[in-house]
Amino acid sequence: MDDGDHVRLTITERDLGTQAVITLTADLTHARLTDPPPAPAPEVLTDATPAPEAPHNPSTGLQNPPHTPSSTSDGPAAPTPKPKPSTTPQTAGAATTGPVPAPAHPLRPGGAAAARTAAGEGGEYAGRDLGYFLDMISTVVDQTLQEHGGDTEAAITVLENKAIPNGMALFEATRVGANYEHTVYPERLEFLSKKTRNGADDIWEGRHKWDNAPLMAALKAGTLDPVDVDVLDTNAAYCSALKTHLPIGALVHDPNGGFDPKRSGVYLLPKRPAWDHPHLPDPIGNRRETGPVLLDDATVRLLIRCHKLGLAGAPHIIEAWTSGASESLLEKFRRVLTAAREHAITRGDQVTEKYVKAIYAKFVSTIGESTFNRDLRRPDWMHIIRSQAFANLWYKAKRAHDHGLTIVSLRGTDELHITGDTPWRTVFTEGRLTSQMKLKNQYTLPLNRKAAH
Structure with a gap:
């Protein structure tokens, strides 16, 4: 002072x-x-x-209004002056008028939707009420239901078909006033390009299809009594994975490798990192190819975390293709979708819930090399987001293991199979929110022994 x-x-x-x-x-x-x-x-x-x-x-902390042009990568956007209220006095006998409504637009808030969010339903983020963005979702849902006479199945079909362009419009709206102008169409790198029309590129994601081999062997040999397995399901895995470190600009090659936490991209390792914990899933999945591997940022950060936990050696990065990174590029987008999903679940609104799911699922699946999305071409983002979803499931498995549960298997981005005497509800909160887990199924192992009796 x-x-x-x-x-x-x-x-x-x-x-x-x-x-x-x-x-x-x-x-x-x-x-x-x-x-x-x-x-x-x-x-x-x-x-x-x-x-x-x-x-x-x-x-x-007030942000610019939604129509303010976004800033460039040179720094944060300049603050916009607060609109000055009218000082024109009311004359005697003049009719009192309300605020002038905004022009009608299929993705702008209005009517009952605006009234809902005016009550503070959306909460705030970075000084701005999320209601404006939530209304971009609710207005389209309301209009679609009206156009189809309240037929929810027909409305869901139409909304799912609109999820890509509408999702991109929502994403762009949440980027207004941001500190960075991200690159939309960076130069295409060979290892990020599909080799065939329906093939894959060279990035190795940490996709889970893992079984606890020692447990399965003991059950098969009869040295372990049958176990009851709970299948836990992660809610909105790809929505939560939008919170991850993403490269802002085009990836730049560094032939010397190494890792900089302020950057993000793709990394070349000379071989698959060793993993010597048979009761824990391998953090980079169960692929067994030999030779160099290309890993994205989310997988490398998981490997670094495993190293800090004393579970593995530090990843040896011999080359890197990175850009300056931010963990908040999709953060407002994620919060809007999370809030819309939670409001829909609270109200039993399956139409909005399925529409929101289509938005984040198709956003992730089409920002790579899809012909259905011409607005954004970032295959590096696609891989990092998907790998973040795999990493998030790995962290849940590690948490269950640390609390005395046995991990039976891991599947994809959302299935955690566990057994043990510890009630899983004391480890995870049960529910449908993104921070919670829900029970998807139950079964007993070994399956063949149960069938035999």
Whole structure:
């Protein structure tokens, strides 16, 4: 604090350093920081002269309105001044009018949807109520249901077909006012290109199709009594995986390799990392090819975490293709979809729930080399998001193991098969929210012994 009642506020961006230094006045009576008072006007204010409006305070955290152009990668967007309210007095006998409605648009909020979010249903993120973005979803749902006379099945079919363009429109809306302008169509790298029309590229994802071999062997040999298995299901795995470190710009080759936590991309390892824990799933899946492997950022960060936990050696990265990274590129998009999904579940609104699921699932599946999405071509993002979903399931398996449960198998991005005396509901919270797990199925092993009796 300077001069007793002034504070110097330095705004620093993690990757770009100091962006601005602002001197603020300490309002000690109300325990708040305000802008310095404006310079006095040369004329004397009278009762008929309105007082000057205080300038917009950049320290309040308010974001630019949805129609504000996004910033560039050079730094954060400049704050937009707060709209000045009308000071025109009401004349005697004049009719009182409400705010002027926004122009009609199929992806803009309006009507009953706007009234719902005006009550604060959406919560806030970065100083902006999520209601605007939630209304982009609810307005389309309401219009589609109306167009099909309330036929939910027909509405779901239409909404799922609209999920790609509408999802991209929602994503772009959540990027307005962001600190970074991400690259939409970077130069295509050979190892990120499919070798055939229906084939795959060269990136090795940590896809799970793992079984606990020692447990299965003991059950088959009869040295272990039959066990009851609970199949737990992860909710909205790809939606949660949108929170991951993504490269902002085009990937740049570094022939020296190594890992920088402030960057993200693709890494070349000379061979598959060793994994010596048969009761825990291998963090990079169960592929067994020999030779060098190309891993994406989410998988490499999982390997580094395993190293810090003392489970494996540090990944040896001999080459890297990376860009400056941010974990928040899709964060607002994720929060909007998560909130919309939770509201739909609370209201028993299956139409909105399935529409939201189609948005995040098709977003992930079409941002690679799909011909259905022309707005974004980032196969590196696709691999990182999918691998983050696999990594998230691995973390859940590790948590179950640490609490005394036995991991039976792992499948894909969402299935965790467990057994043991510890009630799984004491390890995970049961429910349908993204932070919870739900019981999907139960069975007994070995299956052949049960059938024989």
